[in-house]
């Protein structure tokens with residue numbers, strides 16, 4: 001049967017993410033995958049922690065198996081307010097917080113409650129592909145702002161803002177991952193953070209601050225989260241336990257002005273009623289017993305080693321005209337190859353002939369550029385795989401460079 005005729009027209013914007021497609025390679029033994037964004041398996045909860053979480057859940061009686069309030073299990077929200085204050089320097093009361101089913105749900109809800117068709121949305125170039133997929137359903141226009149090693153180039157942003165203003169337009173929001181960006185591994189400098197907030201005030205837009213990686217910092221880097229220096233309430237902050245506990249629990253949270261949080265709650269009511277109560281209690285237990293606090297330094301230590309290893313090998317083995325970001329934290333290194341190399345075309349060959357996978361960078365660029373770029377994940381592969389994988393990848397890139 002031709003099922004396509006029954007589909008809503010907005011499905012034309014639904015495309016499979018190349019990143020999700022590549023996750024399957026992370027399970028194939030013969031392929032070294034730098035493709036997905038998976039945490040190091042050794043950083044996931046240990047057997048003892050799992051047993052302790054199950055004991056905690058069973059001590060709660062039926063509570064963990066019931067529906068919970070849409071905005072989140074109250075004890076978890078209290079713990080989150082504390083976590084935000086103590087660990088993130090973000091002051092928020094319980095009614096300025098909503099628990100969500102991974103920060104991906106926060107992106108989806110943001111899209112539903114903020115975007116009208118043809119609204120202008122500003123993103124970094126490159127930016128997180130699954131955010132763009134969530135926004136795409138509402139059919140916005142994008143303005144991409146290039147980055148350098150200090151984050152978004154704000155002179156380019158201001159040029160775009162002026163251009164919009166001259167045409168009687170305003171952006172709806174600016175989406176940024178200011179710390180250890182996915183995919184670029186770049187972090188915004190403190191001066192730019194302050195300046196960005198000034199621009200938001202001057203040109204009247206709000207900022208979505210997506211912050212999954214800022215606790216995984218392994219180099220000296222001074223920063224404050226945009227939300228913590230936001231004096232006008234323009235920042236909607238979202239984060240997640242995916243990278244500091246386990247992505248499988250699918251628990252994240254949003255901090256914003258109470259009036260905005262109310263709309264996140266209204267939208268969430270008809271999306272999933274509430275996030276998994278059991279999983280919220282698992283996170284509550286992990287926070288209350290300091291498991292997350294204890295785990296973060298171990299993650300930082302492991303990722304630092306892996307990142308330094310990968311970056312060193314890239315500098316040593318890749319062609320001299322390639323450029324690689326040198327992140328202060330997070331899970332990704334991003335690279336620009338010779339402009340004649342198309343990393344999307346190259347990928348199949350690299351997987352089949354060399355047994356290594358990466359994410360071609362073009363899909364992270366909302367302006368259709370980035371054909372010569374790639375994202376490499378260093379958290380999931382082990383050190384031996386990083387050594388062998390980068391050696392294979394550099395051979396493949398050098399071979400390709402001879403052909404173009």
Ligand SMILES: Cc1ncc(COP(=O)(O)O)c(C=O)c1O
Pocket residue numbers: 037101102103104105128177182210212239240241242247250251252
């Ligand atoms: C920038 C960014 N935002 C959001 C997410 C989604 O995270 P979650 O697992 O909480 O849905 C990710 C996951 O990789 C991410 O990198």
